[in-house]
Amino acid sequence: MPRRQGQSVPMPSHQQRRRPRAVVPLLAGLVVAAIVGGVWAATATPTSSHARATGGAATQPVAEPSAPPGPPACAAVVAGLSERDRLAQRLMVGVDAADPVGAAEIVRTAHVGGIFVGGKATALLRNDKLAAVQSAAALPVTVAVDDEGGRVQRIDKLDGSMPSARRMAASMTPEQVRAIGFERGRQLRARGVTMNFAPTVDVGARPAGSVIGDRAFSDDPDVVIRYARAFAEGQREAGVTVVLKHFPGHGHASGDSHKGRVSTPPQDRLERDDLRPYSALVGPGGPLADGSGVMVGHLDVPGLTDGLPASLTPAVYRLLRGEYGFDGLVITDDLGAMKAISNRFTLPRATVTALQAGADVALSSNVAPAGPVLDALERALADGTLSAADNDRAVARVLAAKGVCVDRS
Template sequence: MGPMPTRQQRRPRSVVPLLAGLVAGALVSSVGVAIGAVPTAVRPTAAASQPAAQPAAVSPAATPEPAPPGDRVPACTAKVAAMTPRDRLAQRLMVGVDAANPRAAAETVRSSQVGGVFLGGNGTALLRNSQLTRLQAMARVPVAVAVDDEGGRVQRIDDLDGSLPSARTMARTMTVEQVREAGRKRGSQLLARGVTWNFAPTVDVSDQAANSVIGDRSFSDDPDVVTRYAAAWAQGQREAGVFGVLKHFPGHGHADGDSHRGRVTTPPLARLKADDLRPYADLLGPAGALRAGGAGVMVGHLDTPGLTDGLPGSLTPAVYQLLRGEYGFDGLVVTDDLGAMKAITGQFTLPQATVRALQAGADMALSSNVTPVAPTLDALERALADGRISTADNDRAVARILTAKGLCSPA
């Protein structure tokens, strides 16, 4: 996600050792719900028809159950079919929760059964003392817990586990293998605290000044360097069990502004294909290092001449068609923040923007807002009932989300 002034700026700190005894992302509560991770590391969970569980005391030293072999992971079709229509739509929402208020965050999950929660701000209470395990106990389907932990100006656990350098600094001072190891270590730290998805790495190609909207969040202004280092970071955190998301498709690195503040325009599509889109082609193409379920993609709120026509990219079908068609990507696609960025909020309410994004082709709609979920779910139910969102498209999207959580296999 793009930089958020209220939660991105950090002071460098030395690395703090991991809390002893925290189990990496697979703590199992007394109701048998595991924190989601990658497809090879998660046991199938309770059926969607079960009632919501109540909070359970969980020992930090609990032993994770062994994961089933890959050929025993159930197909997503059956898991999707077991859900009610509203629960399927809820899976397509990732909503902001207050990381300083674990009780309220757990109640959001219990009452809405959303597919994911996003931890913004500077609070850390939800990342301590197994609070995310207790949040997971509220879910009939394990919740994706996401942060944007890139390093530099945008990181989330530096207060707890130490600071990371920016992407640009990594590329200038570290080898590819060192970055892969850094990604693995950071992924292990995130997963130990219950975080299962990281909206990183940034694959924007940029020569902007370090403190500009993308700036030092980009590994380089050379697409080949971006590709190598982004692959290393994504592979490292995947090895640790964290699902990564590449951002911001089709490329924010040469855009003319900050989509937090209003509408922004990128260079024309032809130029993006020659430069900004090359990391996506190389990483997600037929021989791409991340093609086989290695990462998702975040679509930005960008106006692109020759691609979008009057709406930001996150709400434009042609953007998703480019990613799915020309680049052949069949993994998870999530929007950038629909709730706190003026490129969207200047024109649409959150329910309106969410409906449009899912209509356009997003699998999952992200909003960092800590706000009631019911109005957005109600709007999605109406859109599903009147055909603006098709049942088949909805089920395919839910299957991709469950696959990204490691709960089932796409076949």
Template sequence: MTRTPAPAQHASVRLRARARPVRRRPAGPWLVGLAAGVLASTAAFLTPVAPVPVQVLAAPAALPAPADDRLPDCAAVLGGMSPRAQLAQRLMVGVDVDDPEAAAETVRGSQVGGVFLPGNATALLQDQALRALQAGARIPVTVAVDDEGGRVQRIDELDGDLPSAREMSALTPDEVRALAEERGRLLAARGVTMDIAPVVDLGGQSAGEVIGDRSFGTDPDDVTRYALAFAQGLQEAGIAPVVKHFPGHGRADGDSHAGRVTTPPLADLRAADLRPYADLVGPGAPLTTGALPAAVMVGHLDVPGLTDGLPSSLTPAVYALLRGDYGFGGVVYTDDLGAMKAITGEYDLPEAVLAALDAGSDVALWSAGGDPAPILDALEPALADGTLDAAENTAAVTRVLRAKSACG
């Protein structure tokens, strides 16, 4: 039986089933003629590969939301859900993109709120496979990829290459917005509803480091302008964006995939790294309005003056900072809890998920896949005995359902 200690008991425990590492493709050529000047059309920024027919798929979670008075009341929807069904909405599990039937069975059997498509396989993105996955869900499933461009992209083998954030920063924000809108339409046509992008971490690292060329730059104002353009392009295409990695991975002293890392102190982050969050997702900010408001992803970071010995994704003060000081009212996701050693080096998956939800995350994400049932088996008694606060659980599930227009 998997041991699931209460969140206060953070003993060093090795993850029993080793997670697959996050796969990143090497950067490839994408902008023919850049040296000759700005291209006349953003269409030229996508370098096509062998054409693959695209069939437009139903994507319930990405459709524009009806007016609130046409949606069922959230309290009524939650009232008709069991505690386990509510908790399942707070999970986003990685699925095997090469095995559409298994992915659909994961949804049918667990009714998880979201699935994450890791790696570079494409079977689940073809032949209406995601429509079959959605058909097994009683509540529409959020289908997420992390299609940032450059080293981290998911549909390049089907629909062409997307430039990295660093490369896109050589363009104008309007060109980036158009580029992201085109990419978003390609994602939506394949059944994706969410892109875990853009990165709003400040850069400065060499291109191949963990953030490196995934960042739009070192100046908070530049990062804000370009991230806003990219995110709004996704929204216009019907794709929900996720800004990351709160409170800022760009100046950390290492890679949280490889182990614990430390950022500058909180006061330094406030002066620079956290400014894009205030401008993009604070009260009344441009990415928080409309039918597809942005979500935020919290990283696995040690922040002097804030985290006090825990990774940021498991620290209540981090979520209080995001909700309180920065006024974010949308859905908050963890970074990967199943394939990053900043977490897996010390916590097994059930205890990491429980600790993250208890700390204040709305949704726990892990890319390693597997059966979500043992996680739900650990969460149900925690909700019943008050380890997970019932009112906070209701608020989190409500935010998740509203984000995908399942209630209003």
């Protein structure tokens, strides 16, 4: 994600195409209301006809109240969404944190599945303004920030500063870092944030101010694993979804993907260092395997990406899903404001390519209408560039990650 908050690349302003919204089935609607309200709707116990007629107690025993219904299967909820709304669930778009009304309007009109709160403005993060954003949506909205500590923080002006990852690993125990993660997670949740693009699990010891630099816990993969796990477990305990980044590893890359194309060492070298945190933390049976996400970076990996950034390369997603066995939510790094992408691709094209390659969610920090991107995705679905079955599976993962439903596929 952009390490300098608040820098967005403007898109041309187009009139967003509107389509009638699909009517979500009653069951899905009840679930959405229950999620937003914070409780599951209970099933009422009917009164017997004799009691209703006489106004007295029924002569027959009254059945015990049934248990509150659990979340439905994701397939049923996905089936109740229009094609465009399914695609919209796979978008996370930038909003202006100084404009809470505008943020709610983006959600209301585009029905996007998530928003990214960038910049340094704080109006959207104060006075329960994010509740209005949730109220504008038919389905819960993922609200994401970058809040790693050190140079990359989001609520430091509101709730205080956190040390950088490198400083935490050098001066604290994992237990202390877990406590910091929990307290920061509690603060994020209190402000309406549901997802944090942290911790960084890149492995490296480059100068503190370089693109990763002190955002990395260490150049020792074992130290990264211990401290990233501690921070992530604290956040998760507080109710925040964590996203590990930047797969397959930015710590030894040749430069800054915010500024242009960068290369990493070849895959066999990455496997010795950079990829080990993913194997240990989100592989099958890993402590963060369930309920966490992974962000794929814009990195050229010799022999793996064949000239495309990792975020647009099917082989990279196969590596993460297959060899590393990760079955959770996979998100791209910023497709809108990072020049490793924007120098070569329009945002609609990059989004189609990323979702086709295997990403569940395409992230863009741009504060711009989502209509042109959704139009491109609809065309891609119509001509077979995007598989309808793959799209539905990705939407199910997105909804399951938000607790809307249970993915039984």
